[in-house]
Amino acid sequence: MSKIAVIISDMFEDSEYTEPVKAFKEKGHTIVHVGLKKGETVKGKKEGTDVQINLSVNDVSVNDFDALLIPGGYSPDKLRAHEEPVRFVRDFVESGKPVFAICHAPQLLITADVLKGRKITGWKSIVQDIKNAGAQFIDQKVVEDGNLVSSRHPGDLPEFIAASLAKLK
Numbered sequence: 001m002s003k004i005a006v007i008i009s010d011m012f013e014d015s016e017y018t019e020p021v022k023a024f025k026e027k028g029h030t031i032v033h034v035g036l037k038k039g040e041t042v043k044g045k046k047e048g049t050d051v052q053i054n055l056s057v058n059d060v061s062v063n064d065f066d067a068l069l070i071p072g073g074y075s076p077d078k079l080r081a082h083e084e085p086v087r088f089v090r091d092f093v094e095s096g097k098p099v100f101a102i103c104h105a106p107q108l109l110i111t112a113d114v115l116k117g118r119k120i121t122g123w124k125s126i127v128q129d130i131k132n133a134g135a136q137f138i139d140q141k142v143v144e145d146g147n148l149v150s151s152r153h154p155g156d157l158p159e160f161i162a163a164s165l166a167k168l169k
Contacts, residue, residue, distance in 0.1 A: 001028040002066035002168045005092075007085055007108070008035055008051055013073035014044035015154045016102045017051065020069055023161045029168060034060055036082060045073050057084045062091045067168060072103025072123065072153075080111035090114055093147065098167040102151045102160055106130055109148075119145040121152050 004024055008017065021031050035042060035053035042051050070076060070089070079085040090112035093099055101109060106122040107129065109115050116134030121143040130137045141159040143150045149167055151160035 001030065003030045003032060003064070004067045004069055004168075005032050005034045005060065005065040006051075006069045006071065007057065007079060007089065008033055008042055008053070008071060009075040009078040010042045011045040011074035011078065012042065012049075012051075012071045013075075013103055013154065014047040014049045015157060016071040016073065017044065017069075018049060019157050020071075020100065020102075020161050020164060023165060024069075024168075027165060027168070032060075032065065034088070036079070036085070042075075057082075057088050060088065062088070062095045062097065065092075065097070067098040067100065067164075068092045069100045069164075070102070070105035070108055072105050074104070076104050076106075076108040080108045086112050096147050098147050098149065098164070100149045100160070100164045100167075102156070103153050106133075106135075106150065109133075118148060119143055120148060120150045122150060123153060 033054045038056040040053045093114040103123045110133040119136045141156040142163045
């Protein structure tokens with residue numbers, strides 16, 4: 001089974017974390033929470049879901065994982081202010097391994113400068129940012145482009161989870 005890194009910080013969108021992680025675990029995949037500081041507890045923005053960071057992004061490599069989940073909310077914006085998460089995400093996308101991005105997650109991909117020429121979707125307030133990064137924005141529930149799987153918002157979670165699980169087979 002796959003070992004999935006979840007790159008996460010405070011104020012993530014709870015359901016965009018809890019629902020995919022539950023589905024991944026039910027299929028036997030291992031989840032590792034990667035954040036700014038090992039041992040830190042980060043909280044979701046709506047439901048206050050607690051997530052303990054297993055490993056600092058400074059201490060991990062793309063080679064340690066089979067896939068990457070980037071939940072939305074304010075977490076991607078907080079993470080992109082730091083060089084290490086941006087580097088990790090850039091390396092992950094460039095590795096060709098699956099990257100699952102929902103809602104505001106493309107903000108981290110934009111800062112990592114990996115969207116030029118790609119097709120992606122995301123939350124409506126970042127459509128122009130996605131286009132400015134050189135990507136083609138597609139307004140649909142799931143957009144798959146190579147190793148990238150993206151969705152717009154929590155309402156797309158069933159399709160996002162199904163597409164993500166299919167990439168792990």
